[in-house]
Amino acid sequence: xxxxxxxxxxxxxxxxxxxxxxxxxxxxxxxxxxxxxxxxxxxxxxxxxxxxxxxxxxxxxxxxxxxxxxxxxxxxxxxxxxxxxxxxxxxxxxxxxxxxxxxxxxxxxxxxxxxxxxxxxxxxxxxxxxxxxxxxxxxxxxxxxxxxxxxxxxxxxxxxxxxxxxxxxxxxxxxxxxxxxxxxxxxxxxxxxxxxxxxxxxxxxxxxxxxxxxxxxxxxxxxxxxxxxxxxxxxxxxxxxxxxxxxxxxxxxxxxxxxxxxxxxxxxxxxxxxxxxxxxxxxxxxxxxxxxxxxxxxxxxxxxxxxxxxxxxxxxxxxxxxxxxxxxxxxxxxxxxxxxxxxxxxxxxxxxxxxxxxxxxxxxxxxxxxxxxxxxxxxxxxxxxxxxxxxxxxxxxxxxxxxxxxxxxxxxxxxxxxxxxxxxxxxxxxxxxxxxxxxxxxxxxxxxxxxxxxxxxxxxxxxxxxxxxxxxxxxxxxxxxxxxxxxxxxxxxxxxxxxxxxxxxxxxxxxxxxxxxxxxxxxxxxxxxxxxxxxxxxxxxxxxxxxxxxxxxxxxxxxxxxxxxxxxxxxxxxxxxxxxxxxxxxxxxxxxxxxxxxxxxxxxxxxxxxxxxxxxxxxxxxxxxxxxxxxxxxxxxxxxxxxxxxxxxxxxxxxxxxxxx
Amino acid sequence: xxxxxxxxxxxxxxxxxxxxxxxxxxxxxxxxxxxxxxxxxxxxxxxxxxxxxxxxxxxxxxxxxxxxxxxxxxxxxxxxxxxxxxxxxxxxxxxxxxxxxxxxxxxxxxxxxxxxxxxxxxxxxxxxxxxxxxxxxxxxxxxxxxxxxxxxxxxxxxxxxxxxxxxxxxxxxxxxxxxxxx
Numbered sequence: 001x002x003x004x005x006x007x008x009x010x011x012x013x014x015x016x017x018x019x020x021x022x023x024x025x026x027x028x029x030x031x032x033x034x035x036x037x038x039x040x041x042x043x044x045x046x047x048x049x050x051x052x053x054x055x056x057x058x059x060x061x062x063x064x065x066x067x068x069x070x071x072x073x074x075x076x077x078x079x080x081x082x083x084x085x086x087x088x089x090x091x092x093x094x095x096x097x098x099x100x101x102x103x104x105x106x107x108x109x110x111x112x113x114x115x116x117x118x119x120x121x122x123x124x125x126x127x128x129x130x131x132x133x134x135x136x137x138x139x140x141x142x143x144x145x146x147x148x149x150x151x152x153x154x155x156x157x158x159x160x161x162x163x164x165x166x167x168x169x170x171x172x173x174x175x176x177x178x179x180x181x182x183x184x185x186x187x188x189x190x191x192x193x194x195x196x197x198x199x200x201x202x203x204x205x206x207x208x209x210x211x212x213x214x215x216x217x218x219x220x221x222x223x224x225x226x227x228x229x230x231x232x233x234x235x236x237x238x239x240x241x242x243x244x245x246x247x248x249x250x251x252x253x254x255x256x257x258x259x260x261x262x263x264x265x266x267x268x269x270x271x272x273x274x275x276x277x278x279x280x281x282x283x284x285x286x287x288x289x290x291x292x293x294x295x296x297x298x299x300x301x302x303x304x305x306x307x308x309x310x311x312x313x314x315x316x317x318x319x320x321x322x323x324x325x326x327x328x329x330x331x332x333x334x335x336x337x338x339x340x341x342x343x344x345x346x347x348x349x350x351x352x353x354x355x356x357x358x359x360x361x362x363x364x365x366x367x368x369x370x371x372x373x374x375x376x377x378x379x380x381x382x383x384x385x386x387x388x389x390x391x392x393x394x395x396x397x398x399x400x401x402x403x404x405x406x407x408x409x410x411x412x413x414x415x416x417x418x419x420x421x422x423x424x425x426x427x428x429x430x431x432x433x434x435x436x437x438x439x440x441x442x443x444x445x446x447x448x449x450x451x452x453x454x455x456x457x458x459x460x461x462x463x464x465x466x467x468x469x470x471x472x473x474x475x476x477x478x479x480x481x482x483x484x485x486x487x488x489x490x491x492x493x494x495x496x497x498x499x500x501x502x503x504x505x506x507x508x509x510x511x512x513x514x515x516x517x518x519x520x521x522x523x524x525x526x527x528x529x530x531x532x533x534x535x536x537x538x539x540x541x542x543x544x545x546x547x548x549x550x551x552x553x554x555x556x557x558x559x560x561x562x563x564x565x566x567x568x569x570x571x572x573x574x575x576x577x578x579x580x581x582x583x584x585x586x587x588x589x590x591x592x593x594x595x596x597x598x599x600x601x602x603x604x605x606x607x608x609x610x611x612x613x614x615x616x617x618x619x620x621x622x623x624x625x626x627x628x629x630x631x632x633x634x635x636x637x638x639x640x641x642x643x644x645x646x647x648x649x650x651x652x653x654x655x656x657x658x659x660x661x
Numbered sequence: 662x663x664x665x666x667x668x669x670x671x672x673x674x675x676x677x678x679x680x681x682x683x684x685x686x687x688x689x690x691x692x693x694x695x696x697x698x699x700x701x702x703x704x705x706x707x708x709x710x711x712x713x714x715x716x717x718x719x720x721x722x723x724x725x726x727x728x729x730x731x732x733x734x735x736x737x738x739x740x741x742x743x744x745x746x747x748x749x750x751x752x753x754x755x756x757x758x759x760x761x762x763x764x765x766x767x768x769x770x771x772x773x774x775x776x777x778x779x780x781x782x783x784x785x786x787x788x789x790x791x792x793x794x795x796x797x798x799x800x801x802x803x804x805x806x807x808x809x810x811x812x813x814x815x816x817x818x819x820x821x822x823x824x825x826x827x828x829x830x831x832x833x834x835x836x837x838x839x840x841x842x843x
Contacts, residue, residue, distance in 0.1 A: 277671060284675070292682070311686040319679045326672035333668045370678075377685055377694065 003068050006056025007147035013049035013100070014137045020046055020107065020130025024123035028195070031120075039123040040111035046130070047108035050101045050137075057097060057146050058088045067153035070094065070146040075157035076574060078545040079165070086170035093146035095173060099290065100140055102174075102181040103133040110185060117206065124192035129184060132283075135317040143313050158574065168228040176221030176248060180286040182214025183255060186262075187283030190276040191325050194332040199276065204266030207279065209632055211262060215255050216628035222248050223621030230614070231582050231593075238510065238617060241390040246369040247289030253362040254282040257355045264348050267413065271348075272336045274355070280329055284322040285362075291318060343415040350408030357401045364393045402453040402504070405497050406460020410467055424467050428459035443512070450508030457501030461494040492631025496624050503620030509590075509613025521603035529610035531592065532556050538604055546570045548581075551596045551604055555585065567596040567606075588615050691833060702802055703810070703818040709800040713790025716767055718779040723790040724764055730816045733842045734762045735835070737786070737826075738798060738808045740770045741778035746807045749825035750782035756831055757785040761839065765789040768798050768806050811835065813842040 020042045027035025057070070061084045066072040074091045075084065083090075089098040107129045114122045140146070189207045193199045225248065230238040239245060258278040264271045291314045342348040368385045375381045406428060410421045422429070436452020468490065469482040514529040525534035534554045541548040548568045555562045563585035570579050585592040591614040597605035688694035703709075712725035729736070737753060739746045756763055765786035767775045770793070792798055801810070804823055811820035820838045822830060 273668070281671070311689075312683070315679065315682055315686060319675075323672065323675050323679065326675050330665075330669040330672045334665060373685060374681055377681060377688070 002056050002059050003065065003147045003149065006053045006060070007145070009049050009052035009056065010097070010137070010141050010145070010147065013046060013053060013104070014134065014141050016042060016046045016049055017130055017134030017137050021127060021134050022130075023127075025127035025131070025195075028120045028123045028127065033119075036119050036123040039126040040114075043104070043107035043111040043126045043129070047101075047104040050097075050104045053147075054088070054097055054101045057094060058085060060147075061085065061088045064157070065153075066155075066157055067149055067151065068146075069148045069150040072150050072154050072157050076545060077156050079157075080544055082167065082170060083165050086173075089173050089177075090170075093140070093144045095177075096136065096140045096144050097146055098174065099177055099181060100133060100137045102177050103129065103136075103184050106181060106185050107133075110188075114206075121189075121192055121196060124195050125185070125188045128188040128191045128195075132184060132188070132321045135320060139310075139313055139317060143310050156574075166228065166232050168224055169232070172221065172224045172228060175217055175224060177290075179214055179216075179218025179221045180248075180251065180290055182210065182217055183251060183279075183283040183286050185210035185214070186258060186279040187325070190279035191328060193276060193336075194328050197332060197335045199265065199272045199336050201266050201269055204262050204264075204269075204275070207275075208259070208262045208266060211255065211259050211279075212628050212632050215252070215259055216625040216632070218248070218252050218255060219621050219625045219628070222252060223618045223625075227618045231584055232579075238614070241368070241387050243369050246365050247285075247292065250362050250366055250369075251282050251285040251289060253358050253365070254278055254285055257358040257362075258282050260351045260354050264351050268342065268348055270342065271352070271355075273333045276333065276336065277329060278355070278359075280322075280325045284325070285366075287318055287321060342413070345411070345418050346416045347408065347411045347413045349416075350404060350411050353404050354401065354408065357397055357404070361394055361397045361401075364397065365390065368393070399449075399453070402457060402500075405500070406456055406463070409461075409464045409493055409497070425460055425463050428456060428463045431459045432456035439508075447508045447511045450504055450511070454501045454505035454508060457504065458498045461498035461501065465490065465494050487634055489631045489634040492627045492629075492634065495627025495630060497627075499620045499623030499625075499627055501620070502616050502623055503618075506613045506616030506618075506620055509616065510611055513609055513611040513614070515607070515609045517597075517605065517607050519601070519603050519605050521601075524603075526606075526608070528608050530557060531562065531610065533594070533606070533608055535604065535606065538599065541568065543570065545574065546572045549596065549599070551594075551606070553594050553606070555592055563592055565592065565594045567594045569596050586615050588619075589613065591615060691829070704821060706818060708812055708816050708818060709797075711790075711797045711800060713766065713792055713797060716765075716775055716789035716791050717772060718776055718784055718786075718789060722788065724788045725790075726816065728788070729764070729812045730814060732762060732814050733819075733839055734764055734812050735839075736764050736766065736810045736812055738766045738768045738792075738801070738803050738806050739778075740768045740806045741774035742770065743806045745825040746778075747782060749807055749827075750785070752826050752828050752831050753785035754783045755828065756835075757787075762787055766797060767791050767793075768803070769793065769795045809835075811838050811842065 020039070023035045023042065024039035026032070027038070059065075060068045060071050061075055062081065064071065064075055064077050064084070066075065070091065070093050074087050074094075079087065088094045107126055110117075110122065110125055110129070114125070117125070186207050189203065189210070193203055222245075225245065226238045229240065258275065261271050261275045261278055265275050368389050372383050372385050375383055406425060407418075407421055410424050411418075432452045432455040435455040436448050439451040440448035465483070465486070468486060469479040471479050474482075516526065516528045518526045520526055520533075520535040522535050522537050525532050527533070532555065534556070536552040536554055538549065538551050541550045548570045550566050550568045553565045553567070555565065565583040565585055567583040568581035570581055571577075572579070580595050580597070582593060582595045584594075589612070591609070591611040593609035593611055593614075595607040597607060599605070685694055708726045708729050710726045713723045715723035735756065753763060763785050765788070767789055770778075770791070772791075775789070775791075790797075801808075807825055809822045809826050810818055813819050819842055820835070822835070826835070
């Protein structure tokens with residue numbers, strides 16, 4: 001009964017989706033005030049329908065209703081509750097439904113929070129959101145329906161992939177999806193602006209918070225995925241340039257570019273065409289990233305749902321949404337005229353440089369990810385593009401990004417003096433050179449460079465705040481008063497840039513990691529990177545749906561006990577899969593990492609790692625996201641600017657006139 | 662360049678990329694495109710020497726590399742513990758009915774397991790050899806089970822498929838290859 005209710009709600013959502021895609025756009029075009037005003041209600045209805053469908057699927061998972069095919073294939077009665085809930089989205093059908101739910105959530109959020117938007121713009125935004133999502137809802141209903149029944153129901157389910165039974169990964173997809181799908185809102189704003197034929201500073205101001213929110217979630221999502229790979233896959237690696245990871249990195253890169261170019265639109269009314277293209281491109285990459293992975297074209301360790309038959313349907317949808325919006329862009333973008341002019345050396349110029357570099361990195365990553373496919377298709381050549389290619393091509397582009405990142409924020413708008421900006425950063429530069437130089441002694445050159453860059457970013461970010469509060473140049477009390485007066489978005493920038501510095505430091509530290517694979521008998525010890533690792537004993541353990549083999553390892557340094565680790569090897573009988581459960585002891589400056597391998601000759605193969613600064617990689621991402629959130633709470637983004645009210649009033653009167661006509 | 666033309670570039674690039682992906686999907690369904698597959702080193706080479714003991718379910722004893730001559734033979738690595746093997750069992754039974762000579766290699770399996778597997782899903786194999794230690798699998802360079810090979814009448818490996826054999830591939834690509842090397 002409950003699955004049928006969900007099935008019905010999904011069908012209802014498709015119907016509402018068509019209404020949301022057609023009526024508001026039609027109304028905005030024909031200037032029909034009734035249809036324009038109906039848009040928010042339709043969007044909220046859409047969210048309620050999909051929320052119901054999703055809740056029904058979660059319910060079926062929680063009560064182990066194995067008569068539902070999806071639950072029978074992925075559930076198991078012994079699975080802990082949290083994985084029954086996360087199991088809802090831990091498979092193809094459920095994750096598509098989650099995707100649809102989140103895009104409808106975005107629509108509802110625009111409907112509720114967009115009260116101060118011109119009503120025709122809001123109607124167009126909601127209409128575009130409806131049009132872009134209805135196809136995927138249709139896909140969920142027809143091609144990958146999670147509510148299909150199975151008769152007779154099996155005694156028990158086939159269980160979820162054990163690798164996915166992990167708390168970090170349980171919360172990973174929703175966060176990543178909110179990031180991916182959140183870019184649908186800037187996309188919808190961009191397409192709506194093309195339809196309206198008008199972009200102004202107010203548009204930039206509306207788009208920015210949505211972009212920022214999506215960016216924060218995407219940052220967290222990528223970091224969580226990388227962290228999960230680090231501790232769960234048991235390889236000690238954190239980034240593999242795997243197609244799925246690249247697919248999430250691409251919208252992050254262009255989304256970061258969008259975040260910065262939208263500032264230029266907001267402040268200076270320039271870069272309009274470019275910003276619209278970025279907004280369309282970012283969501284297009286999000287869509288491709290989510291769905292190309294599922295179509296079976298891109299494949300990797302991370303993908304767990306492939307079916308070429310579904311691929312054509314998805315590709316057609318992608319073509320309609322991406323191709324349609326880019327065709328509209330080609331036809332309508334010439335209407336958008338830039339009004340702000342600026343010198344190459346200026347804040348705008350810095351942001352343009354940021355955009356060029358970030359998009360170049362994105363282009364390189366995209367080429368590396370898709371080139372093997374096209375080479376295979378066109379030339380019949382099998383080749384594998386991996387870490388070495390990406391590392392050697394991304395690095396030369398990343399270096400100027402880091403160099404410019406600290407300089408950009410201290411430049412003034414319109415026209416700036418590079419010399420005086422650099423003078424303001426002299427101490428940050430000196431500090432970076434000192435740390436980099438110190439690190440270069442006895443170390444490889446690349447990590448030293450990275451440490452220097454990290455310090456440059458963190459100190460440069462701090463320098464901007466110090467500059468703005470005029471520390472040491474005015475009395476301390478005045479500086480504090482200025483500090484309080486600074487807009488939160490300034491701290492957002494600071495944290496965002498400094499966060500990247502922290503991540504870079506973590507990456508640099510990881511490149512100095514030491515690793516050993518050793519066969520150790522119980523009672524014996526081995527030595528790695530200044531630590532003594534003693535295998536105390538091996539024993540059997542059992543979990544709710546697995547059997548485990550556990551090793552107890554004592555780690556000491558100079559005779560003093562540092563940590564005890566108990567890495568496990570787990571055997572999941574239902575799916576006949578073995579996973580390794582790496583154990584990590586961290587003090588935030590280094591990770592001690594142990595993996596239990598096979599046992600032979602009365603001993604156990606242990607893989608041991610000492611990873612300096614490893615936690616900083618994800619800590620930095622957290623700081624970046626925190627900066628974004630702080631910026632989101634900025635008063636300017638919540639309180640209407642004069643320009644915005646004027647725009648709104650004009651639009652309202654236009655709508656009224658339209659209604660009268 | 663003309664601004665209007667420039668603004669069309671993203672659209673054009675998308676159309677080209679979309680067309681490419683469509684071609685990949687189409688060819689993937691036909692079985693002529695496999696972006697994941699590592700090409701087998703064995704294609705175009707003679708079968709590595711082996712001699713496998715018979716399985717209890719085998720109709721005519723085990724087999725060795727010298728048995729794979731005289732006519733094109735399809736060799737299938739399988740195991741009772743492998744879920745995708747159950748998936749392809751029906752397709753293999755179809756091949757048997759179509760008169761395709763199919764030899765099976767029970768890879769790292771237990772005798773009782775193989776027997777239960779064949780009893781449940783049917784026995785499509787004309788002969789079954791037991792590769793209990795998995796050494797023959799290593800010589801062939803298999804990446805896992807199931808994996809299906811076509812050996813021509815001179816004992817040279819001509820074709821390989823990784824993973825459960827879909828009915829479309831059995832009726833399409835494999836059939837064409839069988840005819841080509843008949």
